[in-house]
Amino acid sequence: MSATPWYIKGILYVALPAACVAALYLSIPGEVALARTAGWSEHYAPAMPVCLSVYALSAGAIATYRRKMELPGQVTALVGSLMALLLAMSAQSISHLIEQDYMNSSALLVVAVSCVPPLTIAHLVHMAETPARVKTASQQMAELVGMIDYLSVELTQVLSTHTDEALTYSRSLSEGYDKLTEDVKALGEDVESVAESIGTKLNPKRGGGPKKAVPEEKIKEAARELKANGERVTGPRLAALLGVGESTAARYISQGLATT
Structure with missing residues (x-):
């Protein structure tokens, strides 16, 4: 999967939050004015934007989560x-119409605005109490086994x-070590042969000529003497x-000739 481009990340983490904050900030005056028109005092009217904004964010977040998790209550959260x-939107429009003298407050408007807080609380409680889909023990066990x-x-x-x-690397090392051992042994024999040849040429009387191979029995006898x-x-x-x-x-x- 390809990485998310930087400008998309910028939109997700900077532009969207900035737009939401700006929209909420712009909605505050109209919603506060509408709350005052419905009869709330200066002390309580500023709570109207918080009520509508939190309601919108909560319902949208719950609807998105339940859709992704395939949980019940998606429709009510979306509604x-x-x-x-x-x-x-209605609060903004109505408050601006009243401020510009295009319409006046009425009993119906006061009742409708007064019903917003209790209806908001009722629907949020309903969404919070909607039971999630419960998996049976066999389903959970099947998922765990899978x-x-x-x-x-x-x-x-x-x-x-x-x-x-x-294993392949170990075999390669073993073969290389065996070959190296054989090469070193052959080189040692060649060096010894050359050394003996040079020694014979430099001192022909030494040893009366080329050295003869030592009998195997004599080698074993010397090894037994050392061990004794x-x-x-x-x-x-x-x-x-x-x-x-x-x-x-x-x-x-x-070569094993010195074993007793």
């Missing part, structure tokens, strides 16, 4: 809001998606006993 608008089912499906989909992604002395089988210690390079001893350990 009440229309009646309030008609009363406000909501739980919907949330369960959404949660399962989210968890499944993230689980698959995590309470030492761990590590590359440096195994290399010292066998007379080989530490990388070679480490390779023996990684």
Whole structure:
């Protein structure tokens, strides 16, 4: 859904309230004048605009709410809001006609204006007491079950998606680690071979030529000797006993040749 344009927001939150306040402010003099004409004193007459304005706003708001929520009493609330608008318009028109000497007050006018407050109160009380639609326990339970089912499906989909992604990433890391381990092992063997070759060339008499591979039994015997002395089988210690390079001893350990 697209966002509401800024100018629409301005109309909703600024223009409409400003127009309502201005309209209510302009209706005050005519409604006060009509209340005075009907016999109310200066002390009570200013309450007439409040009565009509609150009546109109309340009836309109209740009618809109009940229409959206599909509640009973929509018609009476709508009728009440229309009646309030008609009363406000009539009050303005009649008060201005009397002020301009186009008409005079009459008994019928006095009675009609005097009936506005009690009729307003009666209709507002009626709208407030209109019972709302009551949902049965089975309907509420069905709605709750439907909501739980919907949330369960959404949660399962989210968890499944993230689980698959995590497994894929884990497998990728594992494969990368295995390959890296193999590469490092091969590199270590190459380095050791090159080192031994260089050492032989630099000192041909050392060791009487290229070193021979240490027998597996000798490797295991050295490992048993270390364990018998309470030492761990590590590359440096195994290399010292066998007379080989530490990388070679480490390779023996990684290959499982140093197990007892």
